[in-house]
Amino acid sequence: MKQAAIDRIWYGGEPAPLWMRMLVPLYRMLRALVQFAWRSGLRKPVRLSVPVIIVGNITAGGTGKTPLVLALIEALHARGWKPGVVSRGYGGSATAPTLLDDNPDPAIVGDEPSLIRRRSGVPVAIGRQRPDAARLLPGAGVDVILADDGLQNPSLARDIEICVIDGQRRFGNGKLLPAGPLRESTARLQAVDFVVCNGGTPQQGEISMVLRGDQAQRLDADAASRKLSDFSGSTVHAIAAIGNPQRFFDSLRAHRIEVIEHAFGDHHGLVKEDLDFGDDLPILMTEKDAVKCIDFADSRCWKVPVSAQLPASFFDQIDRKLRN
Template sequence: MKDILQNAWHARGWLAWLLYPLSLAYGLAVLLRRALYRHHIFSSERFGVPVVVVGNVVAGGAGKTPLVIALVKHLQAQQIPVGVVSRGYGRQGNDCLEVTPGASPSRTGDEPALIKRATSAPVFVARSRTEAVRVLLAAHPATAVVVCDDGLQHYALQRDIEIAVFDDRGVGNGWLLPAGPLREAWPDRLRFDPSLVLHTGKKPAFDGFASTRQLNTHAYSASGEAVLLAGLRARPVAALAGIANPDAFFDMLREIGLTLQTTASLPDHHDFSDQDLEGLEGCVVLCTEKDAVKLFALPQASRHEVLAVPLVFSPETAFFAAFDARLAPLISPLPSGHGHQTA
């Protein structure tokens, strides 16, 4: 059903038209919900530090987590203490907790675990992002900036900077769910909440900042051993991907000269099990860093050569300049302690 919907989202075919009345109802509900927050009928919360929300208006992944990691590293390079909050999509439980290096991805979610591993920044997950921010600031009071992984539509958390991420799908057929892929109207949203727009694909569908994505030259084992990817060209290779666009990962592997004997395109946030490795004996198994968070923990993984291939994600310099220009006036007058208010 998901594949059928995604095909309909690329064009205004018969299925999209059939679903269009539902999209109209959905759009009215979105507008009503936004108005209830704007007129303070629904409460929202602002904290004593700048909050940066990275998200998308299109259903499915578009490259938010690599951008969160890039932003955190950018802030760390400037000696700005930064923390991250996330809902932790797909995790077991709704409690608020800090992501630690040894925490199970089933409890934290795969993306928060990857962010923690890649940045070592404080990362907190909770069903409510406002609760996650509150607990983060209490545990790490020196935090000067909070980056929220996803949550453009989580209006209960007030934000200072929004970054909308798009891949090569753009806005699809331009219609709202379920007739199209949009969670809210675009570019109408820009009239209410001006956002920085970053494209993570090779062919941006409209104006915005660009970025590049390429594979690292080395893959890494669960023990941290580095393996040169070019050295795998003569070996049988299998590739697994439980991300939003598995084919993009497979294509990048082929572009560096690897011959993939088999590929497995799995749903985003796939809950890997030993069965996913069955029949892959004798192959080098390549996966994304996000998938490795779960794959490395499987009992069967030790019986295979499973390697994680890091993605080198680089927003253009102009994007960071625009981000810094928006953040600078928010950081300079920061008070010594954190507080928050409801509005």
């Protein structure tokens, strides 16, 4: 089933077909079995020598975790910490724990870790087994670890849990996978330390996060920058291989840009042929997608970086929890 059809069920009010509804009890049972292994002590989380912050969500698809991780890196640096990031490296081919170099290949280590490493410069480790990957970071000078995703993975002991929700789509129809977008019940929010609301109107107790991006940077050697407003009134191709492509398309239209949409599945491995539209119109893409196009991008290609804006008091609370 295509993602557009799934979105109509999860977020558009269309009823879930019978086969989806029948699979929900199976999903619930499998999750209960996993949780039992950890809660009973049959399996125990790995405790590292430095504190761990989990940044995750309870829905399938993108909610804005990676921009929040980047904002946390900047805020922790400003408060005297030396953060590093651990990720599964989803979409990459690497299986062994790997510490990323300065020019990571997203086909090997995944697009999100590549983006985080290139943009922040902090140590980033990836691995199918998160504890094994995370063990590489203290030796690289890291004194606090940010786990990009992993709220449902209890293998790594954590000191702070942050759940990011999409402020516009929220929890959709409120059903568990596959009939709805929920990885686990919304009751899970009661156990996390912070709930961050990306866009929309935050509910009581939620921390507001806004994504800002008003610049475009060309991907070729020129690396020229332009204001997004410079594209106003013109037509562009827009590429998004993220969990919620519509958010990116809507952000461009907010700058009065005429958008020809090209949505791909999350983490889709973009190739040169994906950019062949038979014309010379500009191509705007997310920063996460841009890291996959560096080797073959031409002068038509522009990335649109975004930055997460949150209250300074949120970062101060994180700092205090770490120091306590």
